[in-house]
Amino acid sequence: MEMTEAILLTIATAATPLLIAALGELIVERSGVLNLGVEGMMIMGAVTGFAAAQATGSPWIGLLAAIAAGGAFSLLFAFLTLTLATNQVATGLSLTILGLGLSGMIGESFVGLPGLKLQSLEIPVLSDIPLVGRLLFGQDPVFYISIALAAGTWWFIFRTRAGLTLRAVGDSHESAHALGIRVIRIRYLAVLFGGACAGLAGGHLSLVYTPQWVENMTAGRGWIALALVVFASWLPLRVVAGAYLFGAVTIAQFHAQAQGIGIPSQFLSALPYLATIIVLVLISTNRRMTMRNTPASLGKPFVPDR
Amino acid sequence: MMRIELIRRPNPSPLYSALSPLLALAITAALGAIMFALLGKAPSQALYSYFIEPLTETWSIHELLIKAAPLILIAVGLSVCFLSNNWNIGAEGQFIAGAVAGSILPIVFPDFRGPLVLPLMLLMGVIGGMAYAAIPAILKARFNTSEILSSLMLVYVAQLFLDWIVRGPWRNPEGFNFPESRSFHADAILPEIVSSSGRAHYGFVFALVAALVMWFILNRTLKGFEIRVLGQSPRAGRFAGFSYTGTVITTFLIAGGLAGLAGISEVSGAIGQLRPTISPGYGFTAIIVAFLGRLNPIGIVAAGLVLALSYLGGEAAQISLGVSNKVSNVFQGILLFSVLACDTLIHYRIRIAGRAGATG
Numbered sequence: 162m163e164m165t166e167a168i169l170l171t172i173a174t175a176a177t178p179l180l181i182a183a184l185g186e187l188i189v190e191r192s193g194v195l196n197l198g199v200e201g202m203m204i205m206g207a208v209t210g211f212a213a214a215q216a217t218g219s220p221w222i223g224l225l226a227a228i229a230a231g232g233a234f235s236l237l238f239a240f241l242t243l244t245l246a247t248n249q250v251a252t253g254l255s256l257t258i259l260g261l262g263l264s265g266m267i268g269e270s271f272v273g274l275p276g277l278k279l280q281s282l283e284i285p286v287l288s289d290i291p292l293v294g295r296l297l298f299g300q301d302p303v304f305y306i307s308i309a310l311a312a313g314t315w316w317f318i319f320r321t322r323a324g325l326t327l328r329a330v331g332d333s334h335e336s337a338h339a340l341g342i343r344v345i346r347i348r349y350l351a352v353l354f355g356g357a358c359a360g361l362a363g364g365h366l367s368l369v370y371t372p373q374w375v376e377n378m379t380a381g382r383g384w385i386a387l388a389l390v391v392f393a394s395w396l397p398l399r400v401v402a403g404a405y406l407f408g409a410v411t412i413a414q415f416h417a418q419a420q421g422i423g424i425p426s427q428f429l430s431a432l433p434y435l436a437t438i439i440v441l442v443l444i445s446t447n448r449r450m451t452m453r454n455t456p457a458s459l460g461k462p463f464v465p466d467r
Numbered sequence: 468m469m470r471i472e473l474i475r476r477p478n479p480s481p482l483y484s485a486l487s488p489l490l491a492l493a494i495t496a497a498l499g500a501i502m503f504a505l506l507g508k509a510p511s512q513a514l515y516s517y518f519i520e521p522l523t524e525t526w527s528i529h530e531l532l533i534k535a536a537p538l539i540l541i542a543v544g545l546s547v548c549f550l551s552n553n554w555n556i557g558a559e560g561q562f563i564a565g566a567v568a569g570s571i572l573p574i575v576f577p578d579f580r581g582p583l584v585l586p587l588m589l590l591m592g593v594i595g596g597m598a599y600a601a602i603p604a605i606l607k608a609r610f611n612t613s614e615i616l617s618s619l620m621l622v623y624v625a626q627l628f629l630d631w632i633v634r635g636p637w638r639n640p641e642g643f644n645f646p647e648s649r650s651f652h653a654d655a656i657l658p659e660i661v662s663s664s665g666r667a668h669y670g671f672v673f674a675l676v677a678a679l680v681m682w683f684i685l686n687r688t689l690k691g692f693e694i695r696v697l698g699q700s701p702r703a704g705r706f707a708g709f710s711y712t713g714t715v716i717t718t719f720l721i722a723g724g725l726a727g728l729a730g731i732s733e734v735s736g737a738i739g740q741l742r743p744t745i746s747p748g749y750g751f752t753a754i755i756v757a758f759l760g761r762l763n764p765i766g767i768v769a770a771g772l773v774l775a776l777s778y779l780g781g782e783a784a785q786i787s788l789g790v791s792n793k794v795s796n797v798f799q800g801i802l803l804f805s806v807l808a809c810d811t812l813i814h815y816r817i818r819i820a821g822r823a824g825a826t827g
Contacts, residue, residue: 184635237804238818241804241807241808244471244473244808245471245473245808245811246473246811246815247807247808247810247811248807250554250615251754251803251807252804252807254556254751254803255752255755255800255804255807256800256804258751258754258755258796258799258800258803259797259799259800259801259803259804260800261800262793262794262795262796262797262798262799262800263793263796263797265791265793265796266793266794266796266797269673269793273666286776296531307638349594380623381619381620383501384616384619384620387616388613388616388620391613391616399711412648425631427627427628427630427631428627430627431623431624431628433626434620434621434623434624435620437616437620438606438612438616438617438620438621441606441612441613441616441617442606442610442617443610445606445610445611445612445613446610464473464475464815
């Protein structure tokens with residue numbers, strides 16, 4: 162019983178940053194923009210969150226700073242791809258390269274410092290319910306944000322007029338432009354939202370998941386979040402399923418290492434990456450499924466004719 | 468409110484095609500000066516010791532060639548991929564695969580000696596890199612799987628595999644438990660070009676040859692033409708009867724083979740054994756090299772030297788200025804951003820417009 166509860170809790174913690182970053186990128190891609198800089202924005206969020214928490218003594222301020230850092234960093238990408246119409250793949254890559262370098266430079270003096278942890282909620286009575294109590298009522302605050310974000314993203318995309326506009330921009334920027342929709346402005350907002358989410362996901366890593374600063378501590382999670390969006394074929398609720406599946410793979414690997422079964426730890430560590438590839442292959446085999454939801458303008462630069 | 472507007476040029480501007488890499492370098496230097504000022508260092512002195520000082524001595528020019536060799540080799544291969552619109556960003560993994568495959572002979576069969584060892588090692592390195600690049604290529608050609616994500620995931624897998632093999636089966640039995648393989652014997656070492664003046668090995672010669680051969684293939688053969696057409700317009704390419712899947716596989720094999728050659732050249736030329744980390748991110752920096760070189764093999768040679776300088780300058784700055792060696796990565800990121808931004812000038816005229824009449 163206790164073991165099951167502990168495993169489920171750790172799965173939720175491992176899934177949360179993936180879920181948040183993937184939901185942000187989902188909105189970005191629904192607007193027709195492919196931002197490969199998730200890893201870079203996430204690591205900037207992680208280092209800024211850690212630094213702000215250290216400076217102020219408050220992990221909450223750290224979390225806000227992480228969101229701001231991810232958002233600000235994404236504007237760099239937005240300016241190049243949207244205003245200057247640069248290649249989105251290459252620009253996203255450069256955002257990641259710059260983010261990894263910049264975070265390493267900023268974080269150099271933080272290596273080894275004890276971090277501040279965002280405390281989990283402890284609702285008396287409710288969180289004492291066996292098995293589900295801590296799972297539903299005793300998690301860290303970012304967990305609840307991630308669940309609300311998933312529901313909110315679904316509602317926004319499929320139930321609001323603004324969501325409809327977002328999808329229209331992503332499916333055909335030419336027609337959307339002809340209808341008088343401000344394509345570039347909507348894409349700026351989408352990219353900014355994606356950056357804020359990636360920053361929050363990074364803040365979760367350095368303030369909840371492992372409350373400390375380690376260089377390259379995102380360890381490819383930004384890329385896995387990108388893969389999750391494809392896996393979910395751009396549907397928010399499927400992102401939740403995917404994130405928890407990957408959380409489970411990550412945790413299974415840790416438990417297998419702790420049990421000391423005879424497989425080298427490096428092979429187990431490679432599992433999430435291999436799982437990503439396998440899942441991508443399975444999804445892309447079903448071409449009808451993916452084609453239906455892929456934003457048709459994804460990755461194409463747009464320059465309004467005047 | 469000011470607004471930047473792009474107006475498409477009827478034809479790409481030849482002036483800005485030539486000027487944009489230089490402009491990008493100037494912007495990077497300016498931003499670098501600001502960064503050094505923020506770090507509390509005198510900008511001019513910092514830039515000097517970062518970018519000029521490493522060029523003032525013979526031995527450090529050798530070091531520059533050592534670092535440029537893998538960058539050029541990998542970037543030449545990547546440019547073929549990028550030209551054909553295949554986004555192979557897993558060259559770092561293909562580099563490691565080549566290094567490991569090429570090291571089989573000196574590590575597993577150390578008693579096999581003679582002049583045959585080195586050519587066989589290089590061949591196995593190329594094959595190792597190709598085999599590793601074939602995975603994302605086949606997945607893309609067969610299942611339409613995103614090559615960006617699959618090739619990148621394979622980088623992490625390759626790094627973990629290298630880590631396992633040098634700590635486990637290939638650990639040096641006489642190495643005092645250090646996580647490293649046995650040192651390569653003399654026949655397995657890639658020779659130095661001019662051994663009297665410095666350490667630069669034949670990897671740099673391979674890089675120059677690869678750049679020339681690839682320049683010829685891209686500009687003077689039908690295959691090169693196919694690659695360009697399919698990259699610019701897959702539809703037009705298919706109407707012309709060019710094979711899409713064939714090009715995906717070919718370009719990935721070229722890139723993987725060259726990355727593998729870079730990997731085995733690095734371990735047999737510069738390092739002399741396998742270690743848990745054999746690359747300071749050459750596979751990713753090579754992406755910048757490819758773009759700075761305008762995806763042109765000859766331009767890539769120049770760009771490779773510039774980026775190699777950023778590694779060397781980073782080491783020098785760490786010692787003489789006491790700044791983090793991460794500064795190199797920051798420079799590299801800024802440089803790639805500037806290159807991409809400046810390239811906009813080739814295809815567009817930029818107009819700063821006021822609020823009036825702006826739509827958008």
